[in-house]
Amino acid sequence: MLFVSVMMMLGIFTACSSSSGDTIKIGGLYDITGPTGDVGTPYAEGEKAYIEYLNSKGGIDGKQIELIGQDYAYSIPEAQQLYQKYKSKDKVSAILGWGTGDTEALRQQIAVDKIPFISASYSENLKDLNESPYNFLSAASYSDQARSVLQWIKDNHKGGTPKVALIYNDTAFGKSPIADAKAFAKEIGVEIVDEQVVDLKALEATSQLLNMKKKSPDYAIINQTWGATATILKDAKKLGLTTQFIGLNWATGEGLLPIAGDAAEGFIGVVTHAFPYEDLPGMAEIKEYLESKGEKLEDKSQKFVQGWVAAKIMVEGIKLADGDYTGEGIRAGLEKLNNLDLGGLGANITFSSESHAGTNEIRLAKVENGKFEVFTEYIGY
Template sequence: MSKKYLFLSIVLLGALVLAACGGGGQQGAESIKIGGLFDMSGPTSDVSTPYGNAIIDYVKWLNEQGGINGHPIDLIWNDYAYKVDQAEQFYSQYVNEGVVAIQGWGTGDTEALRSKVAADKIPYMSASYSANLVKDINEAPYNFLIGVTYSDQAIIAIQWAIDDWKASGHDGMPKVALIHHDSPFGESPVADAKAFAESKGVGFTHLAMPKGATDYVAELAQIKDFGANYVIVHTTSSPTAVLIKDAVNQGMTKDVKFINLNWCADEIFIDLAGDAAEGVYGTLPFTPPSDPVPGHEAPAKWLKDHGSSLEEAGLHYVQGWWTMAVMAEGIKRVLDQGKPVTGENLKAALETIRNFDTQGVTAPVTFTPQSHRGTTALRIYQVQGGKWVRVSDFVSAP
């Protein structure tokens, strides 16, 4: 065989081997690094674990679909146990490893990292819906929220209480108590809720839930003395279940309505509170599995194929799945424009999202260069027969 034909044969053989191994096209596309900060073992792990697992699973699912325009996602994540100093250490590690965006978790760490995120130009989506992260775009230009802020949730709950009070035939205005987690997360909506309540003539008080408490009898006594008609609860599922059981044992739920904000309006709360959960209301920015919508289908199939179910994984799994889906949409828009995936390009792409359809899981999501508050609307649900049942359409903060 001549050298010419030998060379052509080698080239052809190499091409066939490459094709057999999946080479060519986008197969060798560069991976896109994303950082993850989740509380898998700390004080909010009851709700963070399903949320974090969903982001991890979404990335696996997405990569099995071929990634984003052929680019796989490389998710680098750690359990920071709800400790701000650990979150800061992992953040520095992620920056050094070249991540272009981060999926975070808590309010304290997200707010602590806000200035670093802005300086490093790294888009940051967290499960903290603190209004402080979106009030001033100049202070937090790289933070994006998918869920309704805690402030807006509390304001919606107060407005709902006003409407319910009037619909029940009462004169005047109700009294509302806000009981919350003793942390920046818990305190986040207090000032805005107080200002809104006072502007409407609603009596308002707030108090923190002591860390490590085994009961909340003393706090409920304060709420009774105040004469609250409605109690807004802003913490995680486990302490809320204890609170509601104590309220039922004291006979409070006969005359007082409890409204849980999103991190304690879930299946975990119902399981822990049992019959005491019946009748409790919740502000839900994300649609629970008990209220099926098309946006549940992909995560439900993934879980079924891996020996679980969406009913078992719960609402916060849905929440994490779709938060990562919104970030993936931003990455896709960068790649569709033929640009490199950098923090700056991703921020700009996310800011082009208008009325992004989460297939019924949330109200449509919109970001602009002036606002990173993805949505301001949610639905009110009530525990009926051991499940969250929708009792309103989407409601926005006034």
């Protein structure tokens, strides 16, 4: 068991008030010590921070939010055990989840139990309301991200048909957008010339990149987290590859830069959520919270913002539940969110009884002089 001591040590075990008033309980599934912990840790910190900030402002209708979160180390069986605990013992009204494999494994149980679930997974499968009526996506799905990247490639490539490789890991997360990306590429006239599998914890990707080099792709789309992405970029630099690498959202962010070093220069990333250094209206709340804790905005990453936004979206749905804090009531509240303005922290979000997709829009950023610089507005396909 990897959770209690780790979570307490990291300060993200719970985010509840000492108030004696009624509380609304939310469960949290975190990857702190598992293979996606590089991005999972700041994301979990952002969720906890938003709930703490909300409680400091009085909560919701005088009720405090109790966020009961534990590290499950990216283990599906552990996630399933925690889910049962949250449902039966803690009696949570909603859950903030994490990984694709566990979110997809839980979605039928979530539907039966009627527990709204906002995950850090943006799997296309979660958009199917017949299978996932209580799942909500807080950002563009991985497939929509890949489609937008392919459309950008199609619109901006010079000289013939663009050739694209796909690099991903052998998990439900890694493979999530691959079939949809291939289908969309064929539809718009982009050629997928190669696919390579690189483990999430890989420290070497030379053999895969040498195989990819034989197909001479103009672009390579990466669906990884920071660690594997850095490995790919560093080995590509050593091999002198001229391929333009473009990462989906979990490959993108400040945490990539210190481990990739100079190899990150020119890398393009999908931006689903704002960087802390962007001057945006939604950043004011985060800055206020951090200053109250003696912390600075520049010490946080985009993934912190991403977790903050996920918790904020859940809370906005709870506010619209008209006092019905059951799973059914919160689902109905979330479905009332129409063009929710996040102050630029993410694309505006819309849910309805017909769609829980939220948005299909992303931005793109390029690493220039060791910093991600956003160069598009929110775009779709």
